[in-house]
Amino acid sequence: MSRMPASDPPVFDRFRAVADYTYDWESWHGPDGALVWVNPAVERATGYSIAECEAMKNYPLPIVEAEDRERLFQVLQSARHCTTGENVEFRCRHKGGAIRWMSLAWQPIRNARGESLGFRTSVRDITELQKLREQLQLYTDHLEQLVQERTLKLRQLEQQQLQMEKQAALGQLAAGVAHEINNPLAGIRNAFELIKSSLSPEDEQFELLELIDREFDRVSGIIHQMYQLYRRGPHEAAIFALERTVGDVVALLETVARKEQVRLSYDPPGESIAVQLAEGEVKQILYNVIRNALQASPAGEVVRVEVRPVGETVEVEVIDHGPGISEEIMSRIFEPFFSTKQGDTQTGMGLGLSVSRSLIDAMGGRIDVESHVGAGSRFLLTFPRRAQAMEETDG
Numbered sequence: 001m002s003r004m005p006a007s008d009p010p011v012f013d014r015f016r017a018v019a020d021y022t023y024d025w026e027s028w029h030g031p032d033g034a035l036v037w038v039n040p041a042v043e044r045a046t047g048y049s050i051a052e053c054e055a056m057k058n059y060p061l062p063i064v065e066a067e068d069r070e071r072l073f074q075v076l077q078s079a080r081h082c083t084t085g086e087n088v089e090f091r092c093r094h095k096g097g098a099i100r101w102m103s104l105a106w107q108p109i110r111n112a113r114g115e116s117l118g119f120r121t122s123v124r125d126i127t128e129l130q131k132l133r134e135q136l137q138l139y140t141d142h143l144e145q146l147v148q149e150r151t152l153k154l155r156q157l158e159q160q161q162l163q164m165e166k167q168a169a170l171g172q173l174a175a176g177v178a179h180e181i182n183n184p185l186a187g188i189r190n191a192f193e194l195i196k197s198s199l200s201p202e203d204e205q206f207e208l209l210e211l212i213d214r215e216f217d218r219v220s221g222i223i224h225q226m227y228q229l230y231r232r233g234p235h236e237a238a239i240f241a242l243e244r245t246v247g248d249v250v251a252l253l254e255t256v257a258r259k260e261q262v263r264l265s266y267d268p269p270g271e272s273i274a275v276q277l278a279e280g281e282v283k284q285i286l287y288n289v290i291r292n293a294l295q296a297s298p299a300g301e302v303v304r305v306e307v308r309p310v311g312e313t314v315e316v317e318v319i320d321h322g323p324g325i326s327e328e329i330m331s332r333i334f335e336p337f338f339s340t341k342q343g344d345t346q347t348g349m350g351l352g353l354s355v356s357r358s359l360i361d362a363m364g365g366r367i368d369v370e371s372h373v374g375a376g377s378r379f380l381l382t383f384p385r386r387a388q389a390m391e392e393t394d395g
Contacts, residue, residue, distance in 0.1 A: 020039050020040055022041060023041060024041060024123060025038075025039065025044075025045040025102075025122070025123040025124075025125075026041065027039075027059075027060070027120065027121045027123075028109065028117075028119075028120050029076070029079070029118045029120070029121065030118040031080065031116050031117070031118045033076055033077070033080050033118075034059075035053065035054060035059045038053050038054070038059075045092075045100065045102070045125055046060075046063050046092055046094055046095060047094045047095025048063060060072075060092075061073060063092045063093065064090055064091070064092050064093075065090070065091035065093055065099060067091070068090040068091050071088075072088070072104070075088050075104065075106070076106075076121075079108075079119040079121070080118075080119065082108040082116065082119070083106075083108075084106065084108065086103075086104070086106075087103055087105070088103070088104040088105075089101060089102065089104075089126065089130075100127045101125070101126050101127045101129070101130040102123045102124065102125060102126065103126045104121060104122070104123050105121070105122045105123075105124075106119055106120065106121045106122070107119060181219075181223060182223055185216075185219065185220070192209075192212065192213075192216070195209070196209045196213070236278065237276050237277050237386070238277075238279055239274055239276045240274070240279050241272045241274055241275075242277075242307065242316075242383065243269055243272065243273050243307050245279060245283060245286070246266065246286060246307050247266060247268055248283070249283055249286040249287050249290060250264055250290065253287065253291055257294050260294050260295060260297065260299065261299035261300060262298075262299065262301055262302070262303055263302045264302075264303050264305070265302050265304045265305065266305040266306075267306070268307065269307055269308060269309075271309075273309050273314050274385075275314060275384075275385050275386070276385065276387065277383065277384070277386070278363075278387065282383065284355070285356040285359050285360050285381065286381070288352035288355065288356045289353070289379050289381065290303065290318055291352070292352060292353065292379075293320035293322070293377070293379065294320075296320050296323065297320045298321075298322065301320070301321045301322070302321065303318065303319070303320045303321075304318075304319045305319075310382075312384065312385050313384055313385065314382075314383045315380060315381065315382055315383075316381040316383065317378065317379070317380050318378070318379040318381070319376065319377075319379075320376050320377055321376040323373065323374065323376075324371045324372050324373040324374055324375055324377055325373070325377055326373050333353055333369070334353050334354055334357045334367075335354060353367075360381065363384055363387045364387060365381065365382045365384050366382050367379060367382075368382070
């Protein structure tokens with residue numbers, strides 16, 4: 001059996017050197033939990049010297065952050081009963097004030113006779129690891145948010161696609177029906193005009209003929225809307241002052257406002273707002289939306305129309321004080337043939353908003369609606385300064 005050279009240090013000194021130069025913060029607690037020994041790594045980890053730790057009451061709890069102190073106390077109490085554990089994470093406050101994240105492991109210590117000498121703890125600084133975890137969590141949260149946003153956007157696009165397909169199908173049907181109705185209607189109206197021309201205005205039945213004539217006009221208007229829902233005629237864009245066009249539509253609807261006993265308020269902006277769009281389509285959009293607001297308003301109320309330039313767009317806001325639109329109905333107001341004014345024979349077939357949205361979408365604009373039941377509605381029409389199709393052609 002080989003012998004160690006006489007110059008070698010005693011075994012105890014060698015083990016003491018290993019413990020002192022261990023990178024982790026190592027402590028030896030007696031059976032009662034009191035500190036017996038701590039290695040110099042404690043000062044690197046906490047800023048407290050060995051002497052300060054030895055003089056510390058209830059070591060190491062005063063170093064532990066207050067929120068984690070009770071939990072670590074329970075762990076040390078468990079260690080006194082010869083338990084083993086690891087990866088208990090806690091925060092300690094460095095003597096300089098910084099908060100450091102630590103991971104604790106412990107195990108019992110026994111002598112050669114199996115008698116308990118207490119327990120040892122090994123504490124590793126995991127502050128950098130915790131920072132990486134937090135960054136990873138931020139990236140994960142951000143990724144989840146992106147996924148949720150993309151999923152929502154995808155669902156919205158799918159809904160828009162379904163709506164467009166539905167509108168195209170309904171529009172094609174409407175155009176076909178309108179075409180089939182228009183020809184016999186023209187024949188009927190021509191025959192009616194012959195009958196009407198043969199009677200004198202003083203005839204007692206002439207008033208009924210006037211009523212029939214008005215109904216012919218209404219049916220013709222409905223057929224015209226049905227055509228526009230699917231087969232829009234070509235409209236060339238031209239440069240015009242949008243605020244003046246809004247004024248023209250407001251003047252045109254004054255008769256409707258008087259009939260509904262509603263005041264129509266429009267204060268043109270001080271500056272001219274030039275746009276390059278299909279003016280006929282713009283007028284139709286404005287006419288449909290403002291007329292809807294008038295028809296939705298109770299007698300004595302005011303419908304307000306405002307125009308303002310916003311960057312590369314122009315906003316036209318139409319505000320009424322009618323009954324408002326419920327959430328259940330809101331999702332359907334732009335559907336073809338849907339109307340909230342049930343039972344009113346003068347309101348057409350519920351194509352106005354559908355046609356308006358189709359027209360403004362094609363320009364590259366949009367219609368936004370904000371409404372509260374009992375508090376009226378706000379329609380915000382956003383027109384581009386130039387039609388989208390023109391910009392794509394220029395590009």
